[in-house]
Each structure stands twice: as C-alpha cells, then as structure tokens.
Amino acid sequence: MTETTIQRESIQFNQKKKTGERVFRICMYALMTLIGLILIFPYFFMVMKSLMTREEVASAELVIIPAVPQFSNYLQILTDSGYVKAFGNTMFVIIFNLIAVPLSATFIAFGFARCQFFGKNVLFAFMLSTMMLPGVITQIPLYGLYNSLGWLNTLLPLTIPNLTGGGAIYIFLARSFMQSLPKEIDEAAKIDGAGPLRRYFFIGLPLCKPILIYIMINVFNSNWGDYYGPLIWKLDDSFPSTLAYKVFYTLTNTVVGNDQINIRMAAGVFMSLFPAILFFIFQKQLIEGVAMDGLKG
Amino acid sequence: MYSTASSPNQEQVEQKRVSRRSRQQYPIAPRQYSRIHRFFRDNWEGWMFVLPLVIGLGVFTVYPMVQSLFWSFLNYTGNQYYYPVGINNYISILTKDAHFWKVFGNTCYYAFVSVPIVLISGYLLACLANQPYKGIGVFRVVFYLPCVIPGIVSGILWKDMFSTNGVFNQIFALFGGHSEFFMSENSFISISSIFLMNLWSIGGGMILWLSAFKAIPTQLYEAAKIDGGGRIARFWYITIPMSAPMIFFNVVTMLIGTFQYNGSLVLYPPTGAGYRDSMNMFAVYIYNQAFISAKWGYSSALSWLLLIFIGIVTGALFFVRHLIEKED
Numbered sequence: 001m002t003e004t005t006i007q008r009e010s011i012q013f014n015q016k017k018k019t020g021e022r023v024f025r026i027c028m029y030a031l032m033t034l035i036g037l038i039l040i041f042p043y044f045f046m047v048m049k050s051l052m053t054r055e056e057v058a059s060a061e062l063v064i065i066p067a068v069p070q071f072s073n074y075l076q077i078l079t080d081s082g083y084v085k086a087f088g089n090t091m092f093v094i095i096f097n098l099i100a101v102p103l104s105a106t107f108i109a110f111g112f113a114r115c116q117f118f119g120k121n122v123l124f125a126f127m128l129s130t131m132m133l134p135g136v137i138t139q140i141p142l143y144g145l146y147n148s149l150g151w152l153n154t155l156l157p158l159t160i161p162n163l164t165g166g167g168a169i170y171i172f173l174a175r176s177f178m179q180s181l182p183k184e185i186d187e188a189a190k191i192d193g194a195g196p197l198r199r200y201f202f203i204g205l206p207l208c209k210p211i212l213i214y215i216m217i218n219v220f221n222s223n224w225g226d227y228y229g230p231l232i233w234k235l236d237d238s239f240p241s242t243l244a245y246k247v248f249y250t251l252t253n254t255v256v257g258n259d260q261i262n263i264r265m266a267a268g269v270f271m272s273l274f275p276a277i278l279f280f281i282f283q284k285q286l287i288e289g290v291a292m293d294g295l296k297g
Numbered sequence: 298m299y300s301t302a303s304s305p306n307q308e309q310v311e312q313k314r315v316s317r318r319s320r321q322q323y324p325i326a327p328r329q330y331s332r333i334h335r336f337f338r339d340n341w342e343g344w345m346f347v348l349p350l351v352i353g354l355g356v357f358t359v360y361p362m363v364q365s366l367f368w369s370f371l372n373y374t375g376n377q378y379y380y381p382v383g384i385n386n387y388i389s390i391l392t393k394d395a396h397f398w399k400v401f402g403n404t405c406y407y408a409f410v411s412v413p414i415v416l417i418s419g420y421l422l423a424c425l426a427n428q429p430y431k432g433i434g435v436f437r438v439v440f441y442l443p444c445v446i447p448g449i450v451s452g453i454l455w456k457d458m459f460s461t462n463g464v465f466n467q468i469f470a471l472f473g474g475h476s477e478f479f480m481s482e483n484s485f486i487s488i489s490s491i492f493l494m495n496l497w498s499i500g501g502g503m504i505l506w507l508s509a510f511k512a513i514p515t516q517l518y519e520a521a522k523i524d525g526g527g528r529i530a531r532f533w534y535i536t537i538p539m540s541a542p543m544i545f546f547n548v549v550t551m552l553i554g555t556f557q558y559n560g561s562l563v564l565y566p567p568t569g570a571g572y573r574d575s576m577n578m579f580a581v582y583i584y585n586q587a588f589i590s591a592k593w594g595y596s597s598a599l600s601w602l603l604l605i606f607i608g609i610v611t612g613a614l615f616f617v618r619h620l621i622e623k624e625d
Contacts, residue, residue, distance in 0.1 A: 062462070064464075135557060
C-alpha cells in the first residue's frame, strides 16, 4: 500500500514538475519571440520606408505599410551614376583590403609565432599598446603627411596603410591562432631545408584558414560601413567617394536630396544586405572568432 | 717607459698587449665579424616577417604621435605662419574653452553608462539564448542580426524613427507625450537616445557573454548545484570569476572605443555636436576643431588630453583588477 502511494505521489510530483517546466519553456519562447520581433521591427520599418513614395514618407501621419510598393526607388539607386560609381570605389577599396590585410597580418603574425628574434617581445608589447591609442591623435598629422604625399582626395589613405597589418588586433588574433597550431610541422619543414617564405606560404598560410575568414569578414564589414575615413581624407567633390560616404553625404548635404528619405532608406537596405548575407553564411566562424577575441585577456 | 724595458720577458708582454689593443681598435679579427654575422643570421628571418609592422608603426603611429605632440605646443593652423605657444593650448582648453567641459562631461556620461548597459543587457539576453531549447540558433541569429548592419545605416534609420513625426513620437502621442530625442537641448535626453539606439545591437554583448559561458566547464555549475548554490550564488561565485579575464579585456576595449565615439556625426549632421552642444563628444569635437576650424595645434592638444584621459582610466581599471586579484 505505502509503496504504491509513494510511487503515485512521485509520479504526480514529476508530472507537476514537467508541466511547470513546459510552462516555463513556453514563457521563454514567448519572451524570445517578443525580443526578436522588437529587434527586427526597425529593419522591417526601414524596408517599408524604402518602398514608399515621397509623399508617404513626408506625411505627418504614420504610414507603416506603403499603399503601393515603389520598387522604382531601388531602380533609381541602381541606375544613379553616383551610387554606381560609389559602389565601384567601395569594391576597389574592399577587394584591395581583403587581400592586403589577411596576408600582411598573418605574415607578421608568423614572425611572432614561429621565429625568435632580437626585440620580439618589446615590439609585440608596443604593437599591443597601440590598440589603446585613440585614432584621433594620429589623424591630424596623417592628414598633413598625406597632403604632402598627394594622397588626399584619393583612395590611397584607405588602402595603402593596410599593407602593414591592418591593425594590432588582427595580428594578435592571427598570432594566437598560429601558436595554437602544432609547431612540429614547421620544424620538420625547416629541417628539410625550407626557407622562411616557403614555410609561411605553403605551411603557415594554408593552416590559418579559419582566422583568415574571420579577418576577411571583419575587414569587409569595417570598410563597407566606413564613412569617417573618406570624410577626413576628402578635399572636394572630385573625391572618389565610397558607398558609405555617399550615403553620409546625402544625409548632410541638403542640396543633393536630403528630403528623399525613401531613397536613402533604399540605399540603407542595399548597404545592410551584404553584411547580412555574409553573416548568414559565416555565422559559425564569426561567433567562434568572437570567442577567440575573448581569449586575449 | 718603453725604452726602459730591458728584460726579454717584459718585451714579450708589451708586444702581446699591443697586439691585443690593435685587435680591439681594428675589428678585422674573424671572431668579432662572426658575432655580428651570427646575430644577423639568427634574427633576419623574424625581422623580415615583422618588417611591414615596423614600417607601419613608424610611419602611421610613431611619426604622427610625435608630430601631434610637437604641434600641440604650437599655434599651428596648417599654414606656414605659426609660433610656439608653450602649454598655452592646454591651459586655454582647460580654463577658457566654453565647450570643453561640456564635451568632457558628455563623453564621460556616454562612456560610463553605455558600457554597463551593453554588459547587463547582453548578459540578460545571453541567459535567454543559452537555454538548450530547440531552434535556439535561429533566435541567436535574429538577436545578432542588427549588429551586422553598418553604423551609418542604423544611424539614418534611428534618426528617422526618432524624428518629430517618427514612429516613437507617434506612439508617445497616444499617451500625450513628445520627445525631441537627438535634437534635444538636454544632454541627458539626447545621449540617452543614443543608448536607446545602441540597445538595438545588444546582440554584440550577447555573443560576448555566450562565448564566456562556453569557456566555463559545466562541472562547476553541477558541483555548485549539489552544494545547494542558487542561481544568484552560481552567477556570483562561478560565472563572474570565470569569465572575468575576458570580460575585463572587453570592458577596457569597449571603454576606449566609446571615448572615441563619433556616431553622432550621422545623428546630428553635419557638425555632430547636437543642439547647443547637447551631444558634443570628444572625438567629434576634435574632428570639428581640426578639420572644420583648422586649429591643428589646438586639436592636437585636445587629442593628447584624450590620450592622457584614456590612459588614466585604463590604468585605474588595471589597478582595480590588481587589487581584486590580490584580495583573492
């Protein structure tokens, strides 16, 4: 008798616990869906705005869904020679940096990870300390330097400095990644008589694929959305503006259609498309890369 | 003295001494050459690899820093007529500049409030997204998605949503309220609007905490559970200490980043200062002083003050960490 009651009670208890857990789980799902909807809403709003007519955008009434979606807004951007040119310039900068930054960063990192040399630790510490340096401090003298080199009003300030590693953080990440790889392969190659360049190009580089992808995605995102660099290095309207700067320029300059919010929103949707696609493809690497970021502490 | 040396033994000693001296004076001896040679042979590989870095640091970091320090003591405006003013630039920034202390206060308010907001909201979201439920990956992607949207785009979007007839004011109007958001004269409102905008990208903080959680062994939590540790105890005694090094590093980099916030250039174009300096911050102020007003010497002094300030804050953080580690 007593045993069965205990069993019954325990079953009841388990069921109670199960239903409680189920309710908890449903609440969690509901909460997450709510947060997700809130976070998605601004983007949805932007897409809707980009499909509105000029009157709908300018009206004092709140219009969320346009009466007739105006895909011509996008067509206007795709046929606007200014935007097309800006896209071309952005692509030039990005492709240059996509090759230059990962290569130079891993090249330098290979030296730190696999070679012993005089002044290594001092140089490494100095490189890390530049992460603390505010960008504004070097900006003003660099403006003078680029001015005397004739680099102002061109895309060179956005590309050439990246040949030197593209920032301490990339070099640091690449170095810690390389240090986690087995050293024996490199040493075996050394014994077999492979020179340093051969060891870097044929052994170091192919093993660095995950970190290369992470660096490339970050390089893409940072250059794609960079409006501040072009803003500084620009002198006049003959500047080959990038896409982000073009969008920024239409925002600040009332002469070139500041009132056309719908067109600007369409440009914004277009601009956010590429990073979003990249994120969908490489989300695992990105999140793992952030985890790698975290290990530096 | 040499002439008095009579014994052959002494002569020999003298000869030896001379020959040693000559070897020191004329470094043609093979041993010395080989030492330099060996030094070069041992190091050239590494030097070759870091050569780009050395050039880059020299040209794009060290030279500009020295130049900017030099300019900060000059009355330099970009043309050839300038004269040294000593530390007058610094003195006039700290005592006479009508904007500086407002800018400084704004920057501090922005940096010291936004970093905890990111950490706390990111933690809460990460707790949600860390549950072992089905389809949690989809939610994570959705939460992180706003972070991949470029800053310029989100700036334009939120500027529109916070405009006079924008979504937020339409909702506020239902309750009879109205806010100026970014356009406000009140720093508290305009900068808090930036926080509200930044909340949209809490996914970044979430990812940070998720990767911190991932690094903590689950056995610790199980052991704590058996010992009767509750949720708060587990957070306080396991999650915080275990993720502290990583979170600490990110707090430092985040703080340094927020001190240089220039996103208000998009929110209040073209100056980025806000209505009556309401969201004028350090980096934007330096930008305006340097590239709009062309006060190069003055803005160099400003940027050095920013560097000193960042150095003090970072040093204080490291000192606090040192104290905490000592206590344990």
